[in-house]
Amino acid sequence: MQIQPAVEEMIVSNQELAFRALALAARDCDACPRMRGRRRVLGAGSGAIRARTLFVAEAPGRLGAEMSGIPLHGDQTGKNFERLLAAVGLRREDVFITNAVLCNPQSPSGTNDKPTRAEIVECNHFLSETIAVVDPALVIALGVSALAALSRVERHGLTLRLHLARPTRWFDRHLAALYHPSPRTRVFRSFGEQVDDLARCLQSSVSTGP
Numbered sequence: 001m002q003i004q005p006a007v008e009e010m011i012v013s014n015q016e017l018a019f020r021a022l023a024l025a026a027r028d029c030d031a032c033p034r035m036r037g038r039r040r041v042l043g044a045g046s047g048a049i050r051a052r053t054l055f056v057a058e059a060p061g062r063l064g065a066e067m068s069g070i071p072l073h074g075d076q077t078g079k080n081f082e083r084l085l086a087a088v089g090l091r092r093e094d095v096f097i098t099n100a101v102l103c104n105p106q107s108p109s110g111t112n113d114k115p116t117r118a119e120i121v122e123c124n125h126f127l128s129e130t131i132a133v134v135d136p137a138l139v140i141a142l143g144v145s146a147l148a149a150l151s152r153v154e155r156h157g158l159t160l161r162l163h164l165a166r167p168t169r170w171f172d173r174h175l176a177a178l179y180h181p182s183p184r185t186r187v188f189r190s191f192g193e194q195v196d197d198l199a200r201c202l203q204s205s206v207s208t209g210p
Contacts, residue, residue, distance in 0.1 A: 018133045019049050022126065026102050031122040035103035038066065042126065045070035047096035053202070054096045054136035056127065057081075058145040058180060059105055062112050066104040071097040072181070080181040080191070081142075087195040088202060096134050100149035102126055120149050128153045137173055140201060143180030150175065165201040176201045 026040040041060040045068070060066050064075030072081040073092075085091060100115060101123040107113040115123075127149055131139065141147040147158060154171040160179065167174040178197050179185045185194065 015049055015133060022129050022133060026126050029102075029123075029126075032101075032103065032119050034105065035101075035119070038103035038106075039069055040102050041065045041069055041071050041104075042098060042102050042130070043069065045073070046098055047092055048094065049096065049134055051094065051096040051134060052137045053090075053094075053140065054098070054131065054134055054138070055081075055140045055142055056146040056150060057097070057099045057142040059099050059101045059112075059115050060103065062104050062106060062110075065099075071099055077180070077182045080183065080185075083191070084181055084194055084198055088199050096130075096136065098127065098130050100127065100145045115145060120145065121152065124149060124152045131171070135173075138167060138202070139170070139173060139175045140198075141175065141177050143178075143182075146180075147177055165197040165204070167201060167204045176204075 023040075023043045026042045029040065030036060039060065055072070057072055060071060061075045061077055064073055064078045065071050068074040070078075072078045082092070085095070101119050103123075105113045105115045105119060131153065139150065141150050141158070144160060147156075147160070150156060156168065156170050156175055158168060158175060158177050160177050163177050165176060165178060167176040169175075178201060179189050179194060181194065189197075
């Protein structure tokens with residue numbers, strides 16, 4: 001019978017349409033005053049919309065995603081992240097990547113800034129809808145801002161200190177906490193340790209099952 005491929009094609013098409021609509025809504029968002037004029041980093045460069053693993057970082061970087069439109073790409077943090085993926089045998093095409101906020105928050109002097117609580121709240125529905133559309137088996141929070149944003153999607157109680165690389169059942173899937181791959185992280189967590197954290201996280205999520 002040829003019904004199953006047709007059904008699968010329709011499902012994929014609906015998923016793609018839903019993601020395109022979400023990306024367009026993000027592009028038109030004007031909720032946060034200091035984000036006006038910034039690039040909304042959500043689109044084809046975010047990765048595979050059927051990925052089993054979805055990463056959530058903090059915000060697009062001024063010298064990275066703000067310029068390229070691709071999350072965790074183009075700056076030193078992006079290079080660190082790509083090295084981490086490669087070290088565990090993954091490519092960008094294998095995963096989906098987004099942020100707690102979709103625009104680059106900048107200080108008055110024009111440098112990268114942390115997103116405010118209000119900005120995280122305003123952007124949270126995009127994060128929630130992205131998870132719903134992609135429907136990954138594992139969500140990985142990269143840093144405390146991502147953990148805070150994900151707790152607004154569905155409460156989890158995870159902290160980096162107590163739950164590092166330990167996937168926990170959350171929101172009909174698994175959630176894990178890792179350090180953000182910024183250069184500053186190397187001060188207290190070596191690259192090798194970060195690779196081990198990611199590998200352990202991926203392996204644990206597979207062994208615990210759905």
